[in-house]
Amino acid sequence: MTSSSVAHGSQRRSPAGAWLILGVLLLFSIAAPLNQFKVPPIMPVLIQALGITIGRAGLLMSVYALTGLVLALPAGLIFQRAGSRATGLLAGGSIVLGAGIGALSQDMTGLLIGRVIEGIGTSFMAVLAPAIIARRFAAEQRGTAMGVWSAWVPVGSTTMLVIAPALAAAAGWRTLWWFGAAYAAVATGLYLASVGAASGPSASDPTGPQSTGPTTVLRNRNIWLLAGAFGAFNAAVIGLGTYLPTFLSTQRGLELGSASLIAGLITFMTIFSAPAGGILSDRIGSRKKPYLIGLLAAIILLPSVGTLHLPGLIALVALTGLVIGIIPTNIFAGAVEAAGDPAQGGAAMAVIMVGQNAGMLVGPLIYGALVEAAGWPAAFAGLAVMAALGLAAGWLAQVR
Numbered sequence: 001m002t003s004s005s006v007a008h009g010s011q012r013r014s015p016a017g018a019w020l021i022l023g024v025l026l027l028f029s030i031a032a033p034l035n036q037f038k039v040p041p042i043m044p045v046l047i048q049a050l051g052i053t054i055g056r057a058g059l060l061m062s063v064y065a066l067t068g069l070v071l072a073l074p075a076g077l078i079f080q081r082a083g084s085r086a087t088g089l090l091a092g093g094s095i096v097l098g099a100g101i102g103a104l105s106q107d108m109t110g111l112l113i114g115r116v117i118e119g120i121g122t123s124f125m126a127v128l129a130p131a132i133i134a135r136r137f138a139a140e141q142r143g144t145a146m147g148v149w150s151a152w153v154p155v156g157s158t159t160m161l162v163i164a165p166a167l168a169a170a171a172g173w174r175t176l177w178w179f180g181a182a183y184a185a186v187a188t189g190l191y192l193a194s195v196g197a198a199s200g201p202s203a204s205d206p207t208g209p210q211s212t213g214p215t216t217v218l219r220n221r222n223i224w225l226l227a228g229a230f231g232a233f234n235a236a237v238i239g240l241g242t243y244l245p246t247f248l249s250t251q252r253g254l255e256l257g258s259a260s261l262i263a264g265l266i267t268f269m270t271i272f273s274a275p276a277g278g279i280l281s282d283r284i285g286s287r288k289k290p291y292l293i294g295l296l297a298a299i300i301l302l303p304s305v306g307t308l309h310l311p312g313l314i315a316l317v318a319l320t321g322l323v324i325g326i327i328p329t330n331i332f333a334g335a336v337e338a339a340g341d342p343a344q345g346g347a348a349m350a351v352i353m354v355g356q357n358a359g360m361l362v363g364p365l366i367y368g369a370l371v372e373a374a375g376w377p378a379a380f381a382g383l384a385v386m387a388a389l390g391l392a393a394g395w396l397a398q399v400r
Contacts, residue, residue, distance in 0.1 A: 018136045020143075021195050025129045026149055028191040030120040031092060035099050035158030035180035036064055037289045040261035041164040044249060045173055050108050054246065055125035055372050058364040061242050063112050065360030067119030068126070072357055073218070075123045076350020077132060084195065087128050092188025094121030096181050114177070121184075124357070126331045127349045132195065134336045134345030140282060142336070147278020147329040154267035154274065154325070157241070162265030165257040217347040225397035227355030232390030233295060236302050236383045237324065239367035241266065243306070247376060251380045252309065259285035262314055266335025269321025278333065287399050294327035295394055298387040306380030308369030335398040359386075 037124045039046065047057050079087045097116050102114030129149055137145040160176070167175045217223060241263065248259035277294070281287050301320040308316055331352065339348035363386070370379035 003247055011109050018230070022145055022148060024190060024194045025132060026152055026155075027224075028092065028187045028195070029129050029149065029152035030127055030159075031095050031180070031184035031187045032125045032158040033153045034183055035095055035118050035156075035177075036061075036122060037157035037160045037241070038164055038176040038180060040263070041245050041256070042168045042173055042176065043242070044256060045168050045247050050111070051175060051374075053106060054243075056108075057226040058242060058368040059112065061238065061364045062361050064115050064119040064122070065238075065357045067116045068123045068353060068357030069361055070220055071120060071123040071329045073350050074343065075127045075353070076131075076346045079124070079350075080128050080344075084128065084132055085192065088191050088195065089188065089251040091121045091124035092184055092191065092201050094124070095184040096121075096188065096263060097186065099177045099181035102175045103181065105253035108173040116184075123353065124299070125359070126353045127272055128276060130332050130336060130349045131346035139337070141277040141335045142330065143280075143282040143287070144275065145225065145278070146333045146336075147275035150274035150278070150325075151271045152323075152331065153328070154270040158264045158268040158271070159258045160196035161245075161267070165260050169257075196300055204283050214278065214338075217339045217344050218351065220338060220348075220351075221280075222397045222399060223335050223348055224339065224355075225352050225393050226331050226399065227353075229291070229295065229390040229394035229397065230328070230357070231323075231355030231359035232386050232388075232393065233327055234356050235366065236298060236359075236386035236390070237266075237363070238360045239363030239386070240305065240383055241378075242303055242364040243367055243371065243379070247306065251376060252313075263319045265314065266321040267322075269318050270325030273322050273325025274329050277329040280326070280332065281330050285400065286331040287337070288394070288397070290326045291334070292391065292394055293331040294324050294330075295387055295391040297323040298319045298327070299384050299391065302382045302383040302387060306376055331394075334397070338397075338399050 039057075043054075043057050046052070046060070047054060052375050082090075097119065098114045098117030099120070101117060104112045105114055127150070130146065131144050133149055134142065141329045146326045156355065164176055167179065212355075244263040245256065246261040248262055249256050252259070254262070277290050281290050298320075301323065302318065304316055305313065305320065332349070335352045336345045365384075366382060367379050370382050
């Protein structure tokens with residue numbers, strides 16, 4: 001490649017079929033958040049059905065994250081060795097199995113076991129998709145591709161927030177677990193028939209260094225700082241998302257279905273802001289500026305949700321989703337690029353998943369503990385502290 005073509009990144013394009021593969025990856029990845037976020041919109045139903053406290057109910061989210069935290073690094077290394085097909089089968093199959101066990105469970109213990117197995121699948125899913133994207137998309141289009149894929153969590157979680165209360169009311173909470181298992185099974189079949197069997201040229205940047213390995217990635221300070229920033233961000237957002245439907249139902253007097261719809265606005269709006277954040281970062285040539293802006297806004301917006309009543313609360317929730325959606329996209333892309341070699345995207349994303357799952361683990365626990373010990377205002381104030389820690393870590397990271 002000539003220096004001219006390097007300078008003008010627009011001359012480099014991703015291989016044919018890359019965007020189709022991206023679409024299949026998105027549909028496949030949605031199986032994870034669709035199952036992970038079936039708990040928050042029906043938490044009051046589960047509390048009553050299982051006879052548990054609001055703090056103990058948070059375990060249904062935190063145990064999911066604990067599994068991801070333990071398996072994040074092994075998942076990245078396994079992907080590097082096993083490849084996309086075997087890793088995809090493990091990811092999708094674990095979600096199907098875990099959801100099925102949860103649907104058949106008779107108590108909290110059985111439900112927790114199912115959540116652990118679902119978490120295994122999500123751990124591999126989170127590493128798998130970004131690594132494939134990094135290999136198949138040119139650097140100049142990687143932010144946009146990551147932005148499109150980053151919609152996996154908002155699409156999956158929003159879908160469940162919208163349909164979960166109605167399904168649970170019509171046929172019981174177990175229906176959600178069966179629905180999640182069925183979707184995961186179909187999506188896994190689609191993945192194995194297309195992406196898992198795909199071969200062809202990679203769009204790895206031939207101008208960048210290609211000598212890094214997994215151990216080098218694991219020693220990369222900047223990737224760990226990005227993981228810390230993403231962990232703090234997830235602690236705040238997942239903590240809020242887990243309990244917001246309950247807050248709106250018990251403190252604002254909303255019917256649970258309406259409360260879930262309002263809570264779902266945050267993730268729904270990120271469906272638009274995540275791709276937009278990727279497009280923006282590609283055009284300005286920076287991953288750091290967009291995610292710092294998003295984290296700064298999160299410090300202000302997230303705790304403010306607990307201070308307003310309708311309709312101001314609805315507007316604020318929607319605005320929050322529009323702003324914070326740019327954070328995951330640019331942290332994912334930034335981490336892959338910080339690794340120095342797109343082939344090590346799986347290892348880089350494994351580190352990011354350590355941060356994500358650590359945040360998802362402690363966020364609901366801290367938020368639930370604050371609610372029980374000091375009340376809802378203290379819990380909302382804690383969100384600002386979490387987001388501020390993320391901003392500090394993200395500022396220290398050296399990425400483009």
